[in-house]
Amino acid sequence: MRIASPNLEMKEQIHQTGVALINLFAGDLFQFIDESLKKTDGRNWLTNYRKTRLEYANYNFADPGNLLKEIIRFYSSPLRKPLRLVVPQREALSFYNRLEVLLEDRNDWVHHNVVAEKDTLKTLILNLFPICLRLDLPLKSECDVLLARLDGVEPEVPQADPPIFTSSKIDISDQALKEFAAAIPENEREVGDLIEQELLKYSYTLHLSGEIRDRKTDQLLSSFHPEIAGTLGALMIARKTNGGRLRITADGTIAAYFEEHWGYLASVKANQWFPGHL
Numbered sequence: 001m002r003i004a005s006p007n008l009e010m011k012e013q014i015h016q017t018g019v020a021l022i023n024l025f026a027g028d029l030f031q032f033i034d035e036s037l038k039k040t041d042g043r044n045w046l047t048n049y050r051k052t053r054l055e056y057a058n059y060n061f062a063d064p065g066n067l068l069k070e071i072i073r074f075y076s077s078p079l080r081k082p083l084r085l086v087v088p089q090r091e092a093l094s095f096y097n098r099l100e101v102l103l104e105d106r107n108d109w110v111h112h113n114v115v116a117e118k119d120t121l122k123t124l125i126l127n128l129f130p131i132c133l134r135l136d137l138p139l140k141s142e143c144d145v146l147l148a149r150l151d152g153v154e155p156e157v158p159q160a161d162p163p164i165f166t167s168s169k170i171d172i173s174d175q176a177l178k179e180f181a182a183a184i185p186e187n188e189r190e191v192g193d194l195i196e197q198e199l200l201k202y203s204y205t206l207h208l209s210g211e212i213r214d215r216k217t218d219q220l221l222s223s224f225h226p227e228i229a230g231t232l233g234a235l236m237i238a239r240k241t242n243g244g245r246l247r248i249t250a251d252g253t254i255a256a257y258f259e260e261h262w263g264y265l266a267s268v269k270a271n272q273w274f275p276g277h278l
């Protein structure tokens with residue numbers, strides 16, 4: 001273990017562990033890329049690349065944010081070359097989508113936008129683990145040890161966005177759920193259908209309780225629309241039983257992460273959603 005084993009009852013230590021895992025991941029990932037490119041493009045590949053664009057002169061790829069942004073956003077980046085050698089084309093979309101989720105995780109943990117609890121640490125590790133396995137990164141050892149401590153999770157089971165718990169619980173009557181379901185148009189899209197529209201900047205969490213949380217502000221939808229939030233959350237949990245991350249398009253299409261892609265989950269109107277988001 002390259003990091004201290006945390007006291008899982010102390011939020012400060014959980015937070016430190018999350019940030020340390022992200023930093024270790026970036027270090028392992030860049031080492032994997034660097035060793036591969038030195039063999040194919042020469043020992044000076046990074047110096048040569050920095051000469052291609054002025055902003056790269058002092059660009060630090062040891063920073064997790066810089067490294068992940070480069071890989072995700074620039075298809076022609078040489079940093080993708082070693083990844084293409086080990087990630088089959090059929091798995092590429094899932095792989096880069098997971099890296100994008102990890103970039104959001106990195107921002108949340110570094111800027112203290114997460115509740116430092118065992119469940120959120122487990123979520124982070126289960127997002128890291130499949131990439132560590134695919135690339136055979138050393139971090140998989142730390143993930144193994146920590147997952148064993150977090151209630152015996154089976155790390156070999158891939159999970160794109162594992163269950164996220166919240167202490168609150170929404171009570172939904174069967175009648176309310178039936179009324180909401182009756183309002184759904186017959187020609188509604190299939191759950192999981194690929195979302196091709198542009199996703200807005202907002203990001204949310206669907207908790208197992210049915211609560212829907214704005215990840216940036218930590219506000220709950222139920223605090224704005226208690227008359228609809230619980231029923232909407234119950235419907236989405238019925239469609240995606242492990243909860244997880246949500247995004248939204250300008251027309252109110254709610255997208256959930258379905259392992260390989262952002263897929264359809266539900267639709268809302270502006271007056272049913274967080275104020276100012278639609």
